[in-house]
Amino acid sequence: MKIDTNDVISVTDASAQGVSKLVSEASKGRHLVVFKNNQPVAAIVDIKTMERLQYLEGLEEDLKLIAVAWARTLTDSGERYDLEDVAAEFGVDLDDDED
Structure with missing residues (x-):
């Protein structure tokens, strides 16, 4: 502008x-x-311009989220892991209530 x-x-x-x-x-x-x-x-x-800017900011945020989702979709190998297996790999006890 x-x-x-x-x-x-x-x-x-x-x-x-x-x-x-x-x-x-x-x-x-x-x-x-x-x-x-x-x-x-x-x-x-004017308020019309302000509302338009706020609307565009919302669209910008949506576009960022779509880009991340698309990138994840394109790079997804399809391989999935069980939470228990990952926890075991890192030595985390999921039954431990200590926080």
Whole structure:
């Protein structure tokens, strides 16, 4: 996303303009990037944009899970192990209640 220099505002200028004006600008679809010490620290966006970003974050998480599942499916040899056999291999007593 390209940032228009007209949509960059310092914290000081944002404070001087007031929340009401910034919210009004955002509700009109203007995205403002707030800078502090010459670094972008926040964005002021309309609620529709915020909801879209949250939706996309959810899709991103789903995509990561699908990628892991797919990779596991592709590399699965089909061989399975009993829990008891694995525990015995590592010397773990499954009947031991010590924790």
